[in-house]
Amino acid sequence: MNIDNAMKYAKNILETIGNTPLVKINKLTEDCNATILAKVETFNPGNSVKDRMAVKMIEDAEADGRLQPGGTIIEGTSGNTGMGLALGAIIKGYKLVCVISDKQSKEKIDILRAVGAEVIVCPTNVEPSDPRSYYSVSKRLAEETPNAWYVNQYDNPSNSLAHYEQTGPEIWEQTEGKITHFVVGVGTGGTISGVGKYLKEKNPNIKIWGIDTYGSVFKKYHETGEFDENEIYPYITEGIGEDILPKNVDFSIIDGFTKVTDKDAAVYTRKLAKEEGIFVGNSAGAAIKGLLQLKEHFTKDDVVVVLFHDSGSRYVAKMFNDDWMRERGFLDVEVTKAEDLIENHISQPLVTLKTEELVSHAIERMKKYKISQIPVEDVNGFVGSVNESDLLMAYISDRKMSDLPVKEVMGAPFPIVAKDTPVAKLSKLITRENDAVLVDLGNDTYHIITKHDIISAI
Known part of the structure; x- marks a missing residue:
């Protein structure tokens, strides 16, 4: 007997790509009339939908000679395509260089290095044509590296073809052709264009909706044909939206876009984990929130499929970290009183000055602690305050003032409020003339509330 014929196993990890499950969403979509099903792509071996197109792009490049034996694969990636390419490179014997932007999570960078990729990090906030951008750097490296192949997932037709050949047919078969709407985040455009093309060929009435983000050009371009750099x-x-128009985005297939804010994307990423038990990434949060924004388009007989791109493991230090969320004002915490405003920095000691300290000490303390205002005290308590604007103006008018005692330049002391003071009342105390308020926490302990704290809580 041939033992191989008797056992069922994948010959290598690439053969486990695809056939991901379709899972019903329940709690988060209670207000939707339709049946909502999630295509959970984290079940791919690289934990994202990008495994499909990464291997397809490699195999097509091998077939037509663009990728030669022992070659180097070079690609600009937000992380997930890089992981799929890494799996292909490992199995097929290629080197891989991934060029990634610095806004991507540390986990993505660490994972790419763990699977043998060389990772080059580029700045996010530059134009695509800037020589420092990850688009430009990846192209330049491909030109300079011998026997290299530049993947270019944005314009590579194998990207959308992978989803036309694999993801679309899977969804059609899993829903027995009952799907009425497909909702997915749009980045390179391969998933929405490939899946959308297949589904519309099967049933032209199926609606294809793209999820976009604020700061991206897709929605307006689709609606007006205008590429608005503003x-x-x-x-x-991460993973959706663009400041370019990739060739893989086939706008003729897409019925419409809805934009989702950064906060909503992050909040709903966490909700998926806590309320549905689906531990997926940032773009999945955007996708489910976008779907909820579109709910008026659905009826009780509709079957809506939303695609979740990747795993939550890529975002443990970001969306799944309370401190990270709190710093950006993304935690849905009710802020009603003074002590709520200082919750995220209450453990830090209050920085103060003594009346007889020099102005130069005040300047140094502001620089050291990166603060803009400091209360001034003497043996009897708080007697004044200094802020960076007043110090700067005074220093410009008289350079010698840095050797003066703080009491010579200080302004009025900050108002002191109880820790249960309502935020509405407290906010009125912060004016153009008064930068901050001190909170009495009891036991002769005080903390400071600034304009920044109030803005962060809005």
Whole structure:
């Protein structure tokens, strides 16, 4: 007997790509009339939908000679395509260089290095044509490296073809052709264009919806045909949205876009984990929130499929970290009183000055602690305050003032409030003339509330 014929196993890890499950979403979509099903792509071996197109792009490049034996694969990636390429490179014997932007999570960079990729990190906030951008750097490296192949997932037709051949047919078969809407985040455009093309060929009435983010050009371009550079600005959400128009985005297939904020994407990423038990990434949070924004388009007989791109393991230090969320004002915490405003920095000691300390000490303390205002005290308590604007103006008018005692330049003391003071009342105490308020926490302990604290809580 041939033992191989009797056992069922994959000959290598690449053969486990695809056939990911379709999972019903329940709690988060209670207000939706339709049946909502998630295509959970984290079940791929590289934990993302990008495994499909990464291997397809490699195999097509091998077939037509663009990728030669022993060659080097070079690609600009947000992390997930890099992981798929890494799996292909390992099995097929290639080197891999991934060029990634610095807004991507540390986990993505660490994972790529763990699977043998060389990772080059580039700045996010530069134009695509800037020589420092990850688009430009990846192209330059491909030109300079012998026997190299530049993948270019944005314009590589094998990207969308992978989803036309694999993801689309899977969804059609899993829903027995009952799917009425497909909702997915749009980055390179390969997933929405490939899946959308297949589904519309099966049933032209199926609606294809793209999820975009603020800071990206897709939605307006689809609706008006205008590429508006004023729409381009930095955003936090990873994996979706672009400041370019990739060739893989087939706008004729897409019925519409909805934009999701960075905060909503992050909040709903966490909700998926806590309320559905689905531990997926940032773009999945954007996708489910975008779906909820589209719910008026669905009826009780509709079957809506939303695709979740990648795993939550890529975002443990970001969306799944309370401190990271709190710093950006993304935690849905009710802020009603003074002590709520200082919750995230209450453990830090209050920085103060004594009346007889020099102005130069005040300047140094502001630089050291990166603060803009400091209360001044003497043996009897708080008697004044200094802020960076007043110090700067005074220093410009008289350079010798740095040797003066603080009491010579200080302003009025900050108002002191109880820790249960309502935020609305407290906010009125912070004016153009008064930068901060001190909170009495009891036991002769005080903390400071600034304009920044109030803005962060809005």
